Amino acid sequence: MLNFVNDYSTGAHEKILNALIESNLKETVGYGEDEYCAEAREIIRRKFACPNAAVYFIPGGTQTNLIAISHSLKQYEAVIACNTGHISVHETGAIEATGHKVIEVKGKNYKITPEEIEFEYNKHCDHHMVKPKMVYISNATEMGNTYTKKELEAISEVCKKYDLYLYLDGARMASAIASEKGDISYEDYAKYCDLFYIGGTKCGLLFGEALVIVNDKIKKEMEYTVKQKGALFAKGRLLGIQFLELFKEDLYDQIGRYSNAMAKKISSTLVKVGFNLLIDGGTNQVFVKMNDEQIGKLEKFVNFSTFPPENMNDKEKIVRFVTSWSTKEEDVDKFIKIVEEIF
Amino acid sequence: MLNFVNDYSTGAHEKILNALIESNLKETVGYGEDEYCAEAREIIRRKFACPNAAVYFIPGGTQTNLIAISHSLKQYEAVIACNTGHISVHETGAIEATGHKVIEVKGKNYKITPEEIEFEYNKHCDHHMVKPKMVYISNATEMGNTYTKKELEAISEVCKKYDLYLYLDGARMASAIASEKGDISYEDYAKYCDLFYIGGTKCGLLFGEALVIVNDKIKKEMEYTVKQKGALFAKGRLLGIQFLELFKEDLYDQIGRYSNAMAKKISSTLVKVGFNLLIDGGTNQVFVKMNDEQIGKLEKFVNFSTFPPENMNDKEKIVRFVTSWSTKEEDVDKFIKIVEEIF
Amino acid sequence: MLNFVNDYSTGAHEKILNALIESNLKETVGYGEDEYCAEAREIIRRKFACPNAAVYFIPGGTQTNLIAISHSLKQYEAVIACNTGHISVHETGAIEATGHKVIEVKGKNYKITPEEIEFEYNKHCDHHMVKPKMVYISNATEMGNTYTKKELEAISEVCKKYDLYLYLDGARMASAIASEKGDISYEDYAKYCDLFYIGGTKCGLLFGEALVIVNDKIKKEMEYTVKQKGALFAKGRLLGIQFLELFKEDLYDQIGRYSNAMAKKISSTLVKVGFNLLIDGGTNQVFVKMNDEQIGKLEKFVNFSTFPPENMNDKEKIVRFVTSWSTKEEDVDKFIKIVEEIF
Amino acid sequence: MLNFVNDYSTGAHEKILNALIESNLKETVGYGEDEYCAEAREIIRRKFACPNAAVYFIPGGTQTNLIAISHSLKQYEAVIACNTGHISVHETGAIEATGHKVIEVKGKNYKITPEEIEFEYNKHCDHHMVKPKMVYISNATEMGNTYTKKELEAISEVCKKYDLYLYLDGARMASAIASEKGDISYEDYAKYCDLFYIGGTKCGLLFGEALVIVNDKIKKEMEYTVKQKGALFAKGRLLGIQFLELFKEDLYDQIGRYSNAMAKKISSTLVKVGFNLLIDGGTNQVFVKMNDEQIGKLEKFVNFSTFPPENMNDKEKIVRFVTSWSTKEEDVDKFIKIVEEIF
Secondary structure, three states: OEEOOOOOOOOOOHHHHHHHHHHOOOOOOOOOOOHHHHHHHHHHHHHOOOOOOEEEEEOOHHHHHHHHHHHHOOOOEEEEEEOOOHHHHOOOOHHHHOOOOEEEEOOEOOEOOHHHHHHHHHHOOOOOOOEEEEEEEEOOOOOOOOOOHHHHHHHHHHHHHOOOEEEEEEOOHHHHHHOOOOOOOHHHHHHHOOEEEEEOHHHOOOOOEEEEEOOHHHHOOHHHHHHHOOOOOOOOHHHHHHHHHHHHOOHHHHHHHHHHHHHHHHHHHHHHOOOOEOOOOOOOEEEEEEOHHHHHHHOOOEEOEEEOOOOOOOOOEEEEEEOOOOOOHHHHHHHHHHHHHHO | OEEOOOOOOOOOOHHHHHHHHHHOOOOOOOOOOOHHHHHHHHHHHHHOOOOOOEEEEEOOHHHHHHHHHHHHOOOOEEEEEEOOOHHHHOOOOHHHHOOOOEEEEOOEOOEOOHHHHHHHHHHOOOOOOOEEEEEEEEOOOOOOOOOOHHHHHHHHHHHHHOOOEEEEEEOOHHHHHHOOOOOOOHHHHHHHOOEEEEEOHHHOOOOOEEEEEOOHHHHOOHHHHHHHOOOOOOOOHHHHHHHHHHHHOOHHHHHHHHHHHHHHHHHHHHHHOOOOEOOOOOOOEEEEEEOHHHHHHHOOOEEOEEEOOOOOOOOOEEEEEEOOOOOOHHHHHHHHHHHHHHO | OEEOOOOOOOOOOHHHHHHHHHHOOOOOOOOOOOHHHHHHHHHHHHHOOOOOOEEEEEOOHHHHHHHHHHHHOOOOEEEEEEOOOHHHHOOOOHHHHOOOOEEEEOOEOOEOOHHHHHHHHHHOOOOOOOEEEEEEEEOOOOOOOOOOHHHHHHHHHHHHHOOOEEEEEEOOHHHHHHOOOOOOOHHHHHHHOOEEEEEOHHHOOOOOEEEEEOOHHHHOOHHHHHHHOOOOOOOOHHHHHHHHHHHHOOHHHHHHHHHHHHHHHHHHHHHHOOOOEOOOOOOOEEEEEEOHHHHHHHOOOEEOEEEOOOOOOOOOEEEEEEOOOOOOHHHHHHHHHHHHHHO | OEEOOOOOOOOOOHHHHHHHHHHOOOOOOOOOOOHHHHHHHHHHHHHOOOOOOEEEEEOOHHHHHHHHHHHHOOOOEEEEEEOOOHHHHOOOOHHHHOOOOEEEEOOEOOEOOHHHHHHHHHHOOOOOOOEEEEEEEEOOOOOOOOOOHHHHHHHHHHHHHOOOEEEEEEOOHHHHHHOOOOOOOHHHHHHHOOEEEEEOHHHOOOOOEEEEEOOHHHHOOHHHHHHHOOOOOOOOHHHHHHHHHHHHOOHHHHHHHHHHHHHHHHHHHHHHOOOOEOOOOOOOEEEEEEOHHHHHHHOOOEEOEEEOOOOOOOOOEEEEEEOOOOOOHHHHHHHHHHHHHHO
16 A cells, blocks of 8 residues: 655654664753754754844754744734634644634635735724734645745735734745745745744654744743643653754755655646646645545555635545655555556 | 724613613622622523523623633634634634634635535644634624524534534624624524624623534533633623623614614715725625725715725735714714715 | 611612612713723822733633732742632632632631742742742732731732732722721722722622733733633623712722721620631621531521631531622611520 | 663663564554554453453653543532652643542551542532542652552442542552562452552653543543543554563563662661651662751762652651662662762
């Protein structure tokens, strides 16, 4: 059975695992105050050209989002996000559980537009409504495409105009950076966002995300929120060790490029046999619509995810194929053969 | 200056005020455990034909909504509502502040449809998403129209099918019941809803709403939630005294009919001079779209509310006129004259 | 049956009621933005000598506490309070429900000490613990005694030293001000506290408390919190009208003095027949310990409250007698007779 | 420099690490729905003799506590805990942040007593107060001693009497089970508790705790809470792999015994040179009081933790020494020599 279900179906990239093995018996202080974390923070600050940023290592993505957002907002403030955004749909109301409304907008091609931000900001004009104070975007998006630098710039501009924080969820940042469709550099993330997170779990780590806070206003006392939300790992060093390995050379880029290349082979094949891509995203996630019969045929050979139809009147389900550092090219080639045969 | 800003710009209806004056020096126990409240509860149970319902009197509407919803839901459960619903827009995130997501749907004519409920229920198919457990509707709606009995029945049916609670916000129930466009009776509210509230503030009381809980599952220990959210009035009797007066004869109906009649005169005039009603609702709220010039002309003579445009590309603002028990017919007649002159 | 259960068993003081009657049909804008509220705010600012304070009128006491505290604190910050404090015991976890820990201390004579504040501040020394950021005191206390000016000064000093907000719950401030045992003036409240509330419900209003915010840091955007927590009354004017009446002459003082005088007669009698006062408080609440037999005797003639024993090994219950503006002196005299007869 | 700061200053026990290495490239489904987790759950159910228990693997202890408690309680329900309990002090208000009060009691020898539970239950007698619904205990306690089976039985009994859930925090359960002072067996945990967690982080895992839910009422839809609070690990298998290794043979017992033996050597030496143990606990944590001079002397050679004085009038700080699977006996012997020399 071939497997393109997700980018977290194996353990860690070999280099990451080796880093953990080598450091295993070294004694350090707990809670991320060790030298590995310090060095990893420093490397990240250099890589993203934000020498004064605060960096927190957090076990998982939902946790990172709820920590970043609940720490930044006052109790009546809200975050604007695409209705396909991870916090809008796939976090079981984690943000609302911390007391904050997610104002959902439709987006264009699964990306939020400056006009939408402006419209929502102006619509929420007094204290009978929540006060929009943050914009949440994901890059790569949840649907596998990427923002361009120009788009990010425009969003950042409208955020600055209305004193909104811009927060970027980089669960799949490696894929976005490696994508030919995207042109946002490491430096740009720190330049345009007030805070963002660098995804590790979906890029070869056992687990872990790095939350980078550029805006001074948000930095203060973040360690309290991290602890309160259960994200202050006793063996915090494990996160430092892994991120250090990811960024000390160019492993992050390598993994992004490889995953994208594998996904490209998949998407090209699907297009070739007649499927329409939901969007030609250029990252490690490929989405098409399929009817039950098509799904039935394919799932005899391949594991993949299906989601409910996008709109109320759609008959077809959404189908997703994902690649990662651990995807074997021979499996992709087998997939191509199968698809070409059965469709 | 004429005033059609809202239905809460004066104190209490004369009869209500008298009831408060007469009872003023009588000693009772506190916190709504007095005989006035007991009698008011009994009258409400009879009026709505729900002899076993629990009835709680709560000072305001937002408070009632957040109490009803947070008490009914587990921490990962969510409520489905129209995107024009009061809880979606005009409660400063009160529901989210108790930890629950409001799943917003577009509605049809500002009313939620059974198809939308079904779609959202099925879309939220596993624990990565919130669990829809309640549907919130308002009658009259926030845009001044009403559900029909058939619509309420259909919504109730889909709620039962999926084990969703149906909660109805009756802030302007008096207007809905008195409306020629609506055909939902007192009994129907209790028959089709699991819980609902009877609006008092907008129907002649100084303040107060009556939360009626029909479904046994929701009744239990509600008094704890009422207290925790700050709604257990020391002088709870004030609410009982007022509701008793509202329902012991037919004051509730009278006020509804009168308010609607006044609104009808306003809407007819606006239509006559060429404005399109957002919807021909039949209750005590009238909405039209106006451009800045038109607003400028009218606001020399009349106080009314304006809201941001409905959609991103709309140029015109939304304008609202509201009537109540304290609206003077001579003021309405003056309004008609002015409108006919300036437009 | 005599009634000394509480200070909210009747409606409003005659003058308050008259003010409501007179203003009843006057049209105003909603939500406390009317001229009555404006004038009441101004009078309060003058009375308490805090010309720049923000004043919010809020229907009830628990609501006021949860609004004041949740607005002032970040999500990991906590409030220190006596373990007999209203927020510690009698608000069904209202503060915790907004996400904040109440750090309870033992107090001395039901009053928090500067040493306790200092100890708790120093104990909570890093981000593994909540960050103390506010001290909550009540005056009069829940047990009927009062802070002295010297005590308030000392508490304020330690709060300033550690950058803690000092918040005072004045549900029974009228009784504290009128008490011979207390020497804190109106001006002192504003001088030493960052925010405080003036109790109306227990001092002759139908309902209502006035939250006074002196510290600029806390003022900002408070209107959002007030709305979100369900305390933005549609007919907000009702609160302004009542507070205006309470403070435009000296009704507040009058009521305080009268209530205390009635309580004094009760406490003297209880002492005379051999009961020990829990504390000789000097306000409108009198507490003694009684065994079940004594309670049984007295409750044939008098309504009063009983509470569980104070400590684990106590056999006697706590018994409370409360007076108010509406307590009749003849009832107090009857009480005296009864007590002298049966004990 | 010797290190007795905590039991999480190195990586994983060799066997645990090997299990992770061996399974690293195997593909599984995500989110803990894999075969490793299934097998680990089964082994735990057998070991604790609770064949119908639900078992969830959660990255960290604070997260486990806030998930277990917030899932079990309604919004107005509270948990009773010792004032030295981890949730009372060292989780930055994590429980309150989910909306629930922690009712703190003094305990006896850092252990909660049935009498205290009974007293608090009876004290919270109506809806003006939170409703106690859960008792939280830790075994081993935060101060290094253990409950006896008889004590656990008595607590369980009073919980059953008042329909309170009994939740046990087993962060250091291995040490408790291996302790000569404790006599609670694996089976007893499941027999007497409604839910409990088995600590992994402090017992040789990289990270991870196993939440075991015995009571059917609490099991339902727990997966939603786990996800919402950010604890649903993408690579959930990592937790299954580690717990499988911990329990498939007797690694858990081995580690507990070894840690305790090392701690015993430390405590005996401290007693020998004249320090009084806070309590003679018998687990892997040793607490004594020291003045600043003593601390100054020792910290030239040894890393250990110090805490603020226990009570307001204490002059001495609390000092803690902790051992673990990775403590080297030669280091303990060096410690003994040093202590004997300098004190």
